[in-house]
Structures are given as C-alpha cells and as structure tokens.
Amino acid sequence: MDIAFFVEVLAGGLLAGVMYSLVALGFVLIYKASGVFNFAQGAMVFFAALTFVSLGERGWNFWLALAVTLVVMVLLGLAIERVVLRPLVNQPPITLFMATIGLTFVLEGLSQLVWGSQPHGLELGIPDVPMEWLSQKWNINISQFDIFAAFVAGLLVAVLAVFFQKTRIGRALRAVADDHQAALAVGIPLQHIWAIVWGVAGFVALVAGLIWGVRNGVQFALTFVALKALPVLLIGGFESIPGAILGGLIIGATEKLAEVYVGPMVGGGIESWFAYVVALIFLLFRPEGLFGEKHIDRV
Amino acid sequence: MLYREAGQFKSTYAEDQQIFPIRQDRVAVSLLLAFAFVVVPAIGDQYWLGAIITPFLIFALAALGLNILTGYAGQLSLGTAAFMAVGAFMTYNFVLRMPWLGILPSIILAGLCAAAVGIVFGLPSLRIKGFYLAVATLACQFFVLWVLQRFGWFTNYSSSGVVTAQQIAILDFPFNTPERKYLLTLGIVVVMALAAKNLMRSETGRAFMAVRDMDVAASVIGIPMMKTKLLAFAISSFYCGVAGALHAFCFLGTVEPEAYSLDLSFRILFMVIIGGVGSILGSFLGAAFITLFPIFLNLVSTGLSQATGVEVSHALISNLESIIFGGLIVFFLIVEPQGLARLWQIAKEKLRLWPFPH
Numbered sequence: 001m002d003i004a005f006f007v008e009v010l011a012g013g014l015l016a017g018v019m020y021s022l023v024a025l026g027f028v029l030i031y032k033a034s035g036v037f038n039f040a041q042g043a044m045v046f047f048a049a050l051t052f053v054s055l056g057e058r059g060w061n062f063w064l065a066l067a068v069t070l071v072v073m074v075l076l077g078l079a080i081e082r083v084v085l086r087p088l089v090n091q092p093p094i095t096l097f098m099a100t101i102g103l104t105f106v107l108e109g110l111s112q113l114v115w116g117s118q119p120h121g122l123e124l125g126i127p128d129v130p131m132e133w134l135s136q137k138w139n140i141n142i143s144q145f146d147i148f149a150a151f152v153a154g155l156l157v158a159v160l161a162v163f164f165q166k167t168r169i170g171r172a173l174r175a176v177a178d179d180h181q182a183a184l185a186v187g188i189p190l191q192h193i194w195a196i197v198w199g200v201a202g203f204v205a206l207v208a209g210l211i212w213g214v215r216n217g218v219q220f221a222l223t224f225v226a227l228k229a230l231p232v233l234l235i236g237g238f239e240s241i242p243g244a245i246l247g248g249l250i251i252g253a254t255e256k257l258a259e260v261y262v263g264p265m266v267g268g269g270i271e272s273w274f275a276y277v278v279a280l281i282f283l284l285f286r287p288e289g290l291f292g293e294k295h296i297d298r299v
Numbered sequence: 300m301l302y303r304e305a306g307q308f309k310s311t312y313a314e315d316q317q318i319f320p321i322r323q324d325r326v327a328v329s330l331l332l333a334f335a336f337v338v339v340p341a342i343g344d345q346y347w348l349g350a351i352i353t354p355f356l357i358f359a360l361a362a363l364g365l366n367i368l369t370g371y372a373g374q375l376s377l378g379t380a381a382f383m384a385v386g387a388f389m390t391y392n393f394v395l396r397m398p399w400l401g402i403l404p405s406i407i408l409a410g411l412c413a414a415a416v417g418i419v420f421g422l423p424s425l426r427i428k429g430f431y432l433a434v435a436t437l438a439c440q441f442f443v444l445w446v447l448q449r450f451g452w453f454t455n456y457s458s459s460g461v462v463t464a465q466q467i468a469i470l471d472f473p474f475n476t477p478e479r480k481y482l483l484t485l486g487i488v489v490v491m492a493l494a495a496k497n498l499m500r501s502e503t504g505r506a507f508m509a510v511r512d513m514d515v516a517a518s519v520i521g522i523p524m525m526k527t528k529l530l531a532f533a534i535s536s537f538y539c540g541v542a543g544a545l546h547a548f549c550f551l552g553t554v555e556p557e558a559y560s561l562d563l564s565f566r567i568l569f570m571v572i573i574g575g576v577g578s579i580l581g582s583f584l585g586a587a588f589i590t591l592f593p594i595f596l597n598l599v600s601t602g603l604s605q606a607t608g609v610e611v612s613h614a615l616i617s618n619l620e621s622i623i624f625g626g627l628i629v630f631f632l633i634v635e636p637q638g639l640a641r642l643w644q645i646a647k648e649k650l651r652l653w654p655f656p657h
Contacts, residue, residue, distance in 0.1 A: 091632075091636050094576070095636050098568070098572045099629050099633075101565060105625025106629070108621055109618040109621030110618075110622055116614075233434065238431070270445070272441045276438030279434075279438070280423055287431065
C-alpha cells in the first residue's frame with residue numbers, strides 16, 4: 001500500500017469530516033438547548049449561503065454582505081422561535097421534529113422565491129487547490145481550502161466554547177440545557193434563551209453555508225449536507241459539541257477510506273449510506289453516541 | 300339525535316367485541332364501502348381514478364403501515380419509502396421469474412420480503428430510541444436504494460434502471476384500465492385496513508401500545524421487548540411493501556428506484572402526523588390531505604393566473620406551493636397537534652349531544 005496516498009486520503013477525509021461537523025454543530029446547539037431536532041438546519045445553511053452570494057452578486061461589499069446575511073439569519077432564528085416553536089411548547093418531540101420539516105419546505109421555497117433557483121459559484125479568496133510544498137515534498141495533495149475550513153471550524157468551536165463557558169448568556173444556555181424547569185425556577189427567561197440559540201444556530205448555518213458553498217457551489221443540493229451531518233450526530237451524541245467534532249472526524253476519515261479502498265470492490269457509490277452504517281455499528285456499542293447524555297429509565 | 304348509542308344493548312360477547320359497536324357506525328361504513336366499490340368507479344373518469352383516488356388509497360396504506368410502527372409501537376422510522384421499494388421490486392421479480400405464481404401471491408411474498416428487510420433494520424431499535432433510531436432508519440433508506448440500483452438482478456439488467464411493470468391479471472381477468480386497477484387497490488386496502496384495525500385491538504396491538512407508552516414498564520410487566528418491536532417492524536414493513544407493489548403496478552406503471560426517495564418517506568410521515576398518530580382513520584385522512592392539497596393548490600394558482608391574466612412562471616408557483624405546504628403543516632401542528640382524527644372525534648362527541656346543549 002502506498003503510504004503517501006493513504007495519508008492523503010486520510011487527511012482529506014479528516015478535513016471533509018470537519019466540514020460535516022460544521023453542519024452538525026447547528027443541530028447540536030438547538031438540540032442541546034431546546035430538545036428540538038431541527039431538521040431545517042440544512043435549509044438554513046442553503047438560505048444563508050444563497051442570501052450571501054446573491055447580495056455579493058448585486059455588487060455588495062464582502063463584509064457588508066456578510067453582516068447583512070448575519071442579521072437576516074439571526075432575525076430568521078428569532079422569527080422561527082416566535083412563530084413556530086413558542087406555540088408548540090410542551091408538545092412531544094416528534095411534533096416539533098415534524099414542524100421543523102415543515103419549516104424546511106418553507107425555507108427552501110422562500111430562498112428560491114427571493115433569490116431564484118439557478119446555481120451560483122462562491123469565492124472567498126482562498127483557492128481550492130493542493131498546497132504546493134506538501135505535494136512537492138511528500139507527494140501528498142491536500143487542498144488549501146480544506147485547511148482553511150478546518151481552521152474556521154476550530155475557531156468557531158473555540159468561540160462557542162468561550163461563549164458557553166465565560167459569558168452570562170452562555171451559562172444561562174447551559175442551565176437551560178441541563179434542566180428547563182430548574183432554569184426557569186432560578187429566573188432564566190426561557191424564551192429569550194431559545195431565541196438566542198436559534199440566532200446562534202443561524203450564525204453557524206451561515207459559516208457552514210459559506211464553506212460548503214465554496215466547495216460545492218451554492219445550489220439546491222446544499223440542503224442535503226444536513227443528511228451528511230446526521231451520522232456525525234449519531235456518533236458524537238446529539239448533545240455534545242466536542243462529539244460533533246470528533247464524530248465528524250471519524251465519519252469523514254472512514255468514509256473517504258472506504259470510498260477509496262472498499263468502494264471499487266462493490267462497484268462504488270457507497271458514500272450515500274456508508275456513514276450511516278458506520279454510525280449504526282457505533283451505536284451498537286454506545287447507544288447514546290460518544291458523548292451523549294446517558295439516559296436512565298425509571299418506571 | 301341521529302348519532303346515539305342509547306338503546307343498543309349487547310347480549311353476546313361477539314356483539315360486544317365487534318369492530319364497530321355502534322349501529323350508526325356500521326351503517327356509515329357499509330354505505331362508504333358501497334359508495335367506494337360501486338359509485339366511484341361508475342362516476343370517476345380516467346384522471347380522477349388514475350391520478351388521484353388510486354394514489355390516495357396506496358399512500359393511505361403506506362401511512363397505515365408507518366402508523367402501526369410509529370403511532371402504535373412508538374418507533375420513529377424514516378425508511379418507509381425503502382420498504383415500499385422492496386415491495387415494488389420484489390413483486391416485479393416474482394412476476395417475472397415465477398409467472399405461475401399469480402399476482403396476489405407475488406404481492407404477498409414481496410410484502411414478506413419487505414418485512415424481512417424491516418426486521419433487519421429494526422434490530423437497532425432494541426438498543427437505541429427516539430431520534431437516534433429515526434436517523435438510524437435513514438441507513439435503511441439509503442442502503443436499500445443503493446442495492447436496488449447497484450445490482451442489475453433487481454431490474455432484470457435493464458440499462459436505464461427503469462422497468463415497465465408487467466400487465467397484471469387474476470385468473471385471466473386483466474387489470475388494465477384505471478377502474479379495474481382502482482378496484483384491485485381498493486379491495487386490498489380495505490382488507491388490510493380491517494386487518495390492522497383488528498390487530499390493534501388484539502393482544503399484539505396492546506403490547507405495541509404498552510411499548511410505545513413506556514418500554515421499560517412494558518418489559519417489567521412481561522411483554523417480550525425483542526419480539527414486540529421486531530414484530531412491529533415486520534408488520535409495518537409488510538404493509539409498506541404491499542403499498543409499494545400497488546404503487547408500482549397500479550399507479551406508476553413503472554418500477555424505478557427514483558420513485559422511492561427520502562422525500563416519499565417524509566410525505567408518508569407527514570400523512571401520519573397530520574392524520575393522527577395512532578389512528579387507522581387518521582392514516583386515511585392524512586393521506587387524503589397530503590395527496591389532494593398540492594392538486595388543490597395547483598388548481599388555485601392556475602385559476603388565479605387565468606383570472607388575473609398575469610403570466611406566472613412555473614418556478615414561482617412551485618416555490619409558492621412549497622412555502623404554503625410547509626406553512627400549513629406547521630399551522631396544523633400548532634392548532635391540532637393530535638391530527639385530523641382528533642377533529643373527527645370532537646365532531647363525534649358534538650354529534651352525540653346534538654341537538655341538546657348538554
């Protein structure tokens with residue numbers, strides 16, 4: 001086996017996994033704070049990327065477009081909390097889940113209604129080409145952009161960690177995640193907290209949308225990245241931010257390795273389901289994922 | 300006054316246990332069945348029967364299957380379309396490779412194949428619950444479709460992956476017109492719906508509901524967890540498999556993997572939620588709503604554009620439809636989280652009292 005090639009595949013997989021984690025983070029944030037499995041995260045990623053790229057194409061300055069998109073995403077998060085979630089408080093989780101699927105339809109329709117449905121290219125100024133010194137020295141091709149994406153993801157996690165650990169709002173968020181009723185009892189306004197979480201999820205969706213938009217172009221297929229993020233959640237656990245990162249790395253690496261080494265044996269195309277099977281095998285040993293909360297059932 | 304059970308005494312156990320204990324219900328159901336079997340084929344035209352009512356019945360059957368699993372046994376599944384695909388492809392292969400079998404046994408065998416697949420992918424349910432399980436069933440959705448596309452045997456090595464469903468006939472009576480296909484579908488759906496209704500009133504159904512309400516408590520009172528959960532997956536997949544076979548043979552006329560995408564799984568889940576979780580009637584109401592609503596929207600939008608004379612682009616309409624559809628689902632969940640079946644129950648309560656205020 002060619003070691004350089006193996007390393008290249010592995011590194012490519014790990015970096016792709018980081019991109020999955022970016023999407024998974026959005027799921028985790030909302031699940032952690034409100035127990036809602038937000039299926040609309042993929043649509044939010046698409047909406048954010050499409051808004052940004054369309055503003056850019058209308059000649060807006062990069063930073064201005066970024067700021068406006070961020071404001072739009074936060075407003076969207078607030079609106080979702082107000083219009084969809086607040087009337088559904090205390091409903092069973094499956095109802096909330098279905099509501100977010102309904103939301104997915106609305107967002108997909110809305111974004112294409114406003115900005116049109118033709119695919120766009122997106123440039124952030126970092127070329128998606130292999131790094132020269134690596135390929136010259138060891139003959140390993142790793143894209144510059146992948147490194148950039150990994151850096152962004154790391155930064156994002158660091159920012160979120162500081163936000164959750166050090167700020168007043170972050171501590172309130174963790175309290176709500178631990179126990180809704182106890183949080184209410186000590187005077188944390190639950191609805192503000194949920195609004196903030198959805199706003200933050202909108203921000204994460206924007207970052208994920210930009211990174212994925214550069215990689216695959218901003219088009220409708222972007223909504224499917226959510227499906228790629230789900231096995232990551234299974235492995236990492238629905239409630240854990242480090243789990244999302246680690247799960248992404250595991251999924252990314254095994255998926256790429258399997259694609260290259262196992263795929264040809266069965267005729268290819270296995271990337272559509274392989275990640276799910278890996279996640280399933282993981283679950284057989286750890287039913288709550290790596291860092292998910294253990295549930296103790298009492299009768 | 301009309302809908303009252305006062306004075307209907309039951310003097311035998313059989314009477315006490317019949318499916319519809321109220322006489323008015325029995326009359327209403329028989330009238331409905333008579334209407335569906337006799338009047339609908341007589342007055343329905345090609346379009347109505349072939350493109351609206353038959354798919355409605357097929358989706359209702361699939362929703363019923365999912366409702367057994369999700370509504371009664373409490374296991375959330377997103378792999379419904381995959382089970383339908385198994386049913387469709389296996390029926391095609393049974394008819395192709397064992398033509399002497401006849402169409403009905405082929406459909407039943409295909410349903411059993413779907414049930415076997417359902418048991419395999421139901422195994423994780425013994426370890427994991429809730430959304431973890433829902434996401435795990437996505438593995439089924441993607442894996443099954445991949446297998447069907449990847450291995451030529453299933454499509455009889457057709458180059459395009461799309462095969463035409465064979466002509467179906469029972470005892471040399473061909474089912475080749477929309478009316479006949481409708482009647483075949485209706486017959487199967489009625490039999491299976493009654494079977495489901497009965498099953499859910501039996502020990503099995505009660506075991507399902509106990510598992511749904513709290514599985515630890517259920518296992519404490521002696522309900523075998525593995526058997527019950529896997530049986531729920533098997534029965535549900537059987538229903539979905541039969542629905543898939545009808546979908547391919549009586550509605551589409553082709554057998555193709557693309558028809559059984561994740562979208563279809565979601566649509567069927569919508570039917571269950573909007574119709575009512577844990578309700579046989581709800582499956583039908585939900586299927587009717589989800590099938591008819593896009594058609595209704597389409598009619599309204601074309602009518603509007605004709606009335607106002609504004610030329611509206613197709614993309615605009617489809618996006619608007621998507622928004623309205625999604626918005627309506629959210630709206631429905633907010634105003635009636637228990638689904639349409641609950642509205643029907645409320646109507647029945649009201650009907651009992653009418654015309655008196657109390």
